[in-house]
Amino acid sequence: MMAAIMFAGYLISCDGGAPVPPSGTTAGTESPYTQTPNTDAPGTEASTAKPADSAEPPETAPDETQTPDETDIPVDERQPNPGPSTLWGNNLDEPGKVRAPGKNDGSFQTGDSYVAFGSRIFYPYRGCIWVQDVNDPQPIGKLVWKDKSVGSGGVQLIVIDRAATEKNGGEPVLILFRDPIEGRGSILSVNTKTGEETIIKDGISGMLSVFTMYNDTLYYATFMMGDGISVYYTMYSVKTDGSEYTESNSFEASLLWSIDWIGGDRIYCTDGNVGHIVSYDLNFGDKREYKGLVNSVEYVDDKYIYYIAYDEESGMSSSLYRGKINDPSDARVMIEGIEVEGVEKVKMLGYYDRSLFYYDAGKDAIFEFDLLKRSSESVFEMKNRPDDLPLLTPVVTTDTYAVYIVIYRREDDSALSFGHLVCADYKTGSMWKIQY
Numbered sequence: 001m002m003a004a005i006m007f008a009g010y011l012i013s014c015d016g017g018a019p020v021p022p023s024g025t026t027a028g029t030e031s032p033y034t035q036t037p038n039t040d041a042p043g044t045e046a047s048t049a050k051p052a053d054s055a056e057p058p059e060t061a062p063d064e065t066q067t068p069d070e071t072d073i074p075v076d077e078r079q080p081n082p083g084p085s086t087l088w089g090n091n092l093d094e095p096g097k098v099r100a101p102g103k104n105d106g107s108f109q110t111g112d113s114y115v116a117f118g119s120r121i122f123y124p125y126r127g128c129i130w131v132q133d134v135n136d137p138q139p140i141g142k143l144v145w146k147d148k149s150v151g152s153g154g155v156q157l158i159v160i161d162r163a164a165t166e167k168n169g170g171e172p173v174l175i176l177f178r179d180p181i182e183g184r185g186s187i188l189s190v191n192t193k194t195g196e197e198t199i200i201k202d203g204i205s206g207m208l209s210v211f212t213m214y215n216d217t218l219y220y221a222t223f224m225m226g227d228g229i230s231v232y233y234t235m236y237s238v239k240t241d242g243s244e245y246t247e248s249n250s251f252e253a254s255l256l257w258s259i260d261w262i263g264g265d266r267i268y269c270t271d272g273n274v275g276h277i278v279s280y281d282l283n284f285g286d287k288r289e290y291k292g293l294v295n296s297v298e299y300v301d302d303k304y305i306y307y308i309a310y311d312e313e314s315g316m317s318s319s320l321y322r323g324k325i326n327d328p329s330d331a332r333v334m335i336e337g338i339e340v341e342g343v344e345k346v347k348m349l350g351y352y353d354r355s356l357f358y359y360d361a362g363k364d365a366i367f368e369f370d371l372l373k374r375s376s377e378s379v380f381e382m383k384n385r386p387d388d389l390p391l392l393t394p395v396v397t398t399d400t401y402a403v404y405i406v407i408y409r410r411e412d413d414s415a416l417s418f419g420h421l422v423c424a425d426y427k428t429g430s431m432w433k434i435q436y
Helices: 162-167
Strands: 108-110 115-117 120-125 128-133 142-146 152-160 173-180 185-191 197-204 207-214 217-225 231-239 251-253 257-263 266-271 276-281 288-291 294-300 304-310 317-324 327-340 346-351 355-360 365-370 375-381 391-397 401-409 416-425 431-434
Touching: 108 152, 108 257, 115 152, 120 152, 142 173, 152 207, 173 207, 185 217, 197 217, 197 231, 207 257, 217 257, 231 257, 257 294, 266 294, 276 294, 294 346, 304 327, 327 346, 346 391
Parallel strands: none
Antiparallel strands: 108 207, 115 120, 120 128, 128 142, 152 173, 173 185, 185 197, 207 217, 217 231, 231 251, 257 266, 266 276, 276 288, 294 304, 304 317, 317 327, 346 355, 355 365, 365 375, 391 401, 401 416, 416 431
């Protein structure tokens, strides 16, 4: 799962049937598409077999000795094109209001470009970290931190240090992966209340592949190109205080390789090119491999692995499966039609407190798949969407609201241009603009 900004150019079930294993399993060869699709929301229960706390923002800016002023940050390029849509108001005086998300007790985080904390959204721009409150949006986001490193390419991915945030009176402490243009990368924490910056690990070589956090440990991977098209990865772990640094041996994989999940005492990785699930212990040992047409692991609990796998016969369609943690071949389809004939129909957005959220492009709606009930429910649907509405891509998802990034096509039709953010309230269905 790479940063949400990486898929900004994207254009466009449950138990009840017999087990349907993906390719590479030992439980048979039945195709997911022998089941009758549900015509409502993917994953919703049916009688026939079917496929599968909000803290207030700080009153003052971080100390000027820690965070520079904004006068050297060009803001004119960040002014959004209002666009033709009337789905949301362009007046920031009376934005909508969303409930703060419920408490997420998950111990695993995947680094992203946009992260939510209560009603606040943190995001990188031009080597800086900015924040907007979806309940009190400003014409320009508040500057939280500026990268002063020479030769840095800026922050690439962010996670929230929840333990440190709690000790900080509820004011978020962010952990950032700073990607190098020159030299080597680094990981640092930023106290958004004081602006204090602490280096956790520097001197990181290679290009960042994935950045995650599990409990109080950061797990990440970098890759280097070898001869020809060979790609060599190395996995690392380090405590948030900089201790207990661990490094794996280098190994060869494709550019689609990723750390997808960490739970219990295992790290779960996939390589979308060859379709394997590979797990390791937390010290990168005890390798276990499951071979199949697997694209990605989405969630793991103490009993099951939820993963997306391709259809065995065609290899052109994929579904979300639930397999036993010790035997993924014993699998059932949860949501069908993730990808059909190479076109992504359903975009998995992430998890929140034992639910998976996904965007159904065909219905232009966000669904919540409850892992306990094993059923889906629509939480937000774009209604009365005009034909000339620009591209909207979800970049932040909680259990009460979603934030979309709006992308416009420039007047000369030469390229896409990023616009503002839009918040959608699941309860009321209202949407309002949040400028960068």
